[in-house]
Every structure is written in structure tokens, then in C-alpha cells.
Amino acid sequence: WQLHALHHSQRQMTMWSDNRNHMLDDLLRDSTFVVVALLIGVAPAQFVALVAVTQLLESLAHANVRLNFGPVLGRLLVSPRFHRDHHAMGAEHDLAPAGGHNFAVLFPVWDMIFRTARFDGGTAPTGLKDQLQGRDYGRGFWAQQWRGLQRLAGRG
Secondary structure: OOOOHHHHOOOOOOOOHHHOOOHHHHHHHHHHHHHHHHHHOOOHHHHHHHHHHHHHHHHHHOOOOOOOOHHHHOOOOOOHHHHHHHOEOOOOOOOOOOOOOOOOOOOOHHHHHOOOOOOOOOOOOEOOHHHHOOOOOOOOHHHHHHHHHHHHOOOO
């Protein structure tokens, strides 16, 4: 969470919000994705296509639109409204007892299986509560990276 919090500190959702991450967080996640793809035998050309389609859908899910995919498609594919609820202020992953919801990046079925799906929200302000008390997540790319490492070391 200490690294991923940077992604959730975005106060204005955009299609680019999906790419606002800590580099170490990206490295760990992407390395896992590559290893799993290799283990299950995904061909290089298929891997590139999977990454491209996944990135496009994840960027759409972070768009600042109130688009809901409806009662059927909305349970098959993550919509911007579904995912915005995941980024809502106060929905932080590290908070007990809730611990967050709408974690899925592509398929809401995972949230339905783990009982973390919420289909009733989607318009709350985004960001992290501690930003309202003045916590700084960094201004500019390098400052954001440094702050994430400080949080990870317990100094931020």
C-alpha cells in the first residue's frame, strides 16, 4: 500500500490515472505478469496484444466519466463508474474493517467472488483522506517516487 498509495492520491481521475504509479510498484506487478505469462505459455505476440488490450481497458476504467456498463455487461467488465468507487476518498485499502472494494481491473467477477464488489457508488470525490490533513504525495514525478520510498521505509 505504501507504494500503491501514489496511484490513489489522484484527486482528478483521467484516462492517464492508471499510469500514475510508483516505479517499484509497476516493476513488481509487471514482473509477476510476465512470469505468469511465461509459465502458462503465452506467445510473445499474444503477450503484446494482451498488454495493449488490458492497458486500453484499464485506462478507460480510470476515465473521469460516469459511464456504467449496465446490469449485465457491468458485471462482466469493469466500468469507469465501478472503478471510481474503488478510488473514492475514504475507500483506502489499508483501512480496517472495510479494507477497500472494487479491486478488479478488468473483470468484476473477482470482486463478486471475494465479496468486495459494490455496484451502487461511483460519484464520490477521489483521493486519500490524509491529503485533506496536508499529507504530501509529492509534486512532480521524482518527488512522488521519493515520497513512496519514504513511506515504504516508514518515514513518510
